[in-house]
Amino acid sequence: MQQFSSENDNLPLSRFELMLKTNSIYFFDADEFEQIVLHYVENGKISLANKALNLGLQQHPASVSLKLIQVELLILDDQIEEAEDILSELQELEPANDEIYIQKATIFSKKGLHKKAIEVLKMSLQYAEDKVEIYSMIGMEYLFIDDFDTARLNFAKCLEVEYDNYSSLYNVIYCYEMMDKHEEAIQYLISHIDKDPYSEVAWHQLGRQYVYIEEYKKALEAFDYAILIDDAFIGAHLEKAKTLENLDRFEEAIEYYQLTMEIDTPTPFVYLRIGKCHEKLDEKEKALEFFDKTVKEDPLLDKGWLALTDLYISEKDYSTALHYINKAINIDEENNEYWNKLAEINLKLNLYEEAVQAYQRSIHFKDDKLETFIALAGILHFLGKYEKALQVLLKGTEIYQDNPEIIYRLSGIYYIMGNKEKALTLLEKALKINYDHHKVIEDLFPTFFSDVRVISLIENFKNI
Numbered sequence: 001m002q003q004f005s006s007e008n009d010n011l012p013l014s015r016f017e018l019m020l021k022t023n024s025i026y027f028f029d030a031d032e033f034e035q036i037v038l039h040y041v042e043n044g045k046i047s048l049a050n051k052a053l054n055l056g057l058q059q060h061p062a063s064v065s066l067k068l069i070q071v072e073l074l075i076l077d078d079q080i081e082e083a084e085d086i087l088s089e090l091q092e093l094e095p096a097n098d099e100i101y102i103q104k105a106t107i108f109s110k111k112g113l114h115k116k117a118i119e120v121l122k123m124s125l126q127y128a129e130d131k132v133e134i135y136s137m138i139g140m141e142y143l144f145i146d147d148f149d150t151a152r153l154n155f156a157k158c159l160e161v162e163y164d165n166y167s168s169l170y171n172v173i174y175c176y177e178m179m180d181k182h183e184e185a186i187q188y189l190i191s192h193i194d195k196d197p198y199s200e201v202a203w204h205q206l207g208r209q210y211v212y213i214e215e216y217k218k219a220l221e222a223f224d225y226a227i228l229i230d231d232a233f234i235g236a237h238l239e240k241a242k243t244l245e246n247l248d249r250f251e252e253a254i255e256y257y258q259l260t261m262e263i264d265t266p267t268p269f270v271y272l273r274i275g276k277c278h279e280k281l282d283e284k285e286k287a288l289e290f291f292d293k294t295v296k297e298d299p300l301l302d303k304g305w306l307a308l309t310d311l312y313i314s315e316k317d318y319s320t321a322l323h324y325i326n327k328a329i330n331i332d333e334e335n336n337e338y339w340n341k342l343a344e345i346n347l348k349l350n351l352y353e354e355a356v357q358a359y360q361r362s363i364h365f366k367d368d369k370l371e372t373f374i375a376l377a378g379i380l381h382f383l384g385k386y387e388k389a390l391q392v393l394l395k396g397t398e399i400y401q402d403n404p405e406i407i408y409r410l411s412g413i414y415y416i417m418g419n420k421e422k423a424l425t426l427l428e429k430a431l432k433i434n435y436d437h438h439k440v441i442e443d444l445f446p447t448f449f450s451d452v453r454v455i456s457l458i459e460n461f462k463n464i
Contacts, residue, residue: 412445
């Protein structure tokens with residue numbers, strides 16, 4: 001889209017705004033109206049864009065370019081039927097205008113009819129001089145239907161025309177990543193670098209792919225090339241720092257994170273990563289300093305509060321840890337890992353009822369880990385809430401049907417609740433699955449395991 005950039009370019013816009021102030025009517029040619037409307041659209045002044053467009057259509061009712069802009073604005077405003085009517089009229093007037101097909105495809109895409117959008121975009125290719133935008137749009141439509149390989153091929157066509165089209169390069173690599181084809185992505189990037197060896201973006205992406213396959217030394221080399229080409233490329237510095245972390249080279253990682261702060265304004269992410277590095281180096285005070293900077297810079301970054309939580313847990317300061325994990329939960333209350341952490345802290349503080357509630361919330365938010373079911377059932381057992389413990393274990397069996405940890409506990413709970421036959425049946429099943437594990441469970445249910453029939457059953461399995 002053309003923008004006003006010089007005094008001459010600004011003249012139509014100035015005249016138009018003067019016209020609005022004086023309620024006069026000035027004449028503009030169609031191209032000038034197009035520039036004025038697009039200027040307002042790009043600056044988010046849609047009401048002024050519509051005023052300019054309406055006046056433009058009054059002065060130039062046959063202008064196809066203005067009518068196409070009208071279609072764009074109608075689509076933005078969800079007035080789809082009116083936009084379709086105008087496009088039908090325009091197609092009769094100019095059947096070889098590729099922009100008409102592009103707008104029709106936009107409407108199909110907006111309706112979720114992505115295959116129809118692709119068909120129309122392919123038709124536009126025979127009329128378009130600049131095919132790059134259309135191949136990119138086709139690629140995006142294939143992304144919508146999760147056809148990543150075909151999407152990749154279309155984005156790659158953009159790069160065949162414009163080798164420095166970085167958005168298309170990112171999209172090609174994104175498609176490879178979605179297909180979990182990191183080796184293929186590496187080969188593609190190497191071939192791209194052969195054509196454009198000074199592409200810092202390609203080197204950066206190559207490094208990221210090496211990280212995925214844990215080739216960290218090759219990743220560092222790729223990031224180094226990206227930095228040599230553009231020493232202010234923050235993304236390459238960040239990725240290099242993260243890679244150094246993966247190699248446990250924490251002092252060097254800190255240096256590269258600090259370099260990004262010299263290039264641009266420090267971000268909460270960088271503060272967080274520097275804090276993590278200091279924590280790994282057992283420099284707790286420095287870690288705390290950077291975690292504090294993280295949450296001060298962005299109080300809504302839940303990972304910052306989580307980092308503080310973990311730091312205070314490591315120091316056995318559970319009361320302070322409790323304060324910080326609650327802050328993380330207030331930001332992302334559907335994160336079951338946070339509820340799990342809250343439960344563990346409550347246990348350390350002997351707040352058993354609160355721990356139960358936290359584990360229940362964790363399960364409510366789709367936590368299906370075996371450890372969660374076992375921990376919650378264990379607390380309920382300790383509190384004498386046997387029926388609730390039973391329900392938790394039964395829910396666990398829906399996911400872990402033949403897990404001996406759950407079945408042994410179920411047998412013990414049934415015994416406590418007086419259903420001794422069910423308890424023995426389940427104990428026999430558990431012994432068949434894992435005989436030795438009964439030794440771990442004995443201390444939890446001493447009465448059960450001192451029962452004569454239980455002792456006899458265990459003896460029977462001893463020599464099997």
